[in-house]
Amino acid sequence: MFSTLYQATGFKRAILLCKEGKYSEAEAILKSLQDEFLAVCEENEALKAQLTEVANVLDLAEKVQFDGQKYWLVEENEKKGPFCQVCYDRDGLLVHLQEHGKHWECQNCRGLYMMPRNEAEQLAAKRAHPRGSSKKTIPLFLEREMG
Numbered sequence: 001m002f003s004t005l006y007q008a009t010g011f012k013r014a015i016l017l018c019k020e021g022k023y024s025e026a027e028a029i030l031k032s033l034q035d036e037f038l039a040v041c042e043e044n045e046a047l048k049a050q051l052t053e054v055a056n057v058l059d060l061a062e063k064v065q066f067d068g069q070k071y072w073l074v075e076e077n078e079k080k081g082p083f084c085q086v087c088y089d090r091d092g093l094l095v096h097l098q099e100h101g102k103h104w105e106c107q108n109c110r111g112l113y114m115m116p117r118n119e120a121e122q123l124a125a126k127r128a129h130p131r132g133s134s135k136k137t138i139p140l141f142l143e144r145e146m147g
């Protein structure tokens with residue numbers, strides 16, 4: 001706001017000074033306006049970069065689901081992961097967990113996650129029925145028990 005006003009009044013003054021033939025004074029004003037302009041451009045670029053970063057974080061946050069233990073990335077009907085809860089919460093990093101028989105391990109923080117007994121079954125059921133964006137895993141489980 002301040003810089004816009006400053007430029008508006010500055011340009012007007014520079015024009016007036018030119019009309020009066022006071023070119024060196026007008027030149028000094030234009031020079032300071034240029035400095036101001038470059039500073040605003042720099043600030044604008046920084047804000048744009050910041051905005052993109054925030055948008056990416058928000059976009060990601062919408063796709064990340066917590067299963068009570070670790071994170072999954074859900075894009076359209078594809079579920080990727082799992083990812084380390086500690087690394088995401090602490091550093092905003094999605095670190096793939098490595099499968100080790102009955103547990104998952106984070107290669108970054110060395111965190112261990114016990115694998116629920118029915119996790120593999122649930123994943124298989126999800127792959128078999130990819131439609132719907134339901135976040136619930138319980139109905140699938142019940143469906144299996146009843147059927």
Ligand SMILES: [Zn+2]
Nearest residue numbers: 084087106109
């Ligand atoms: Zn981790």
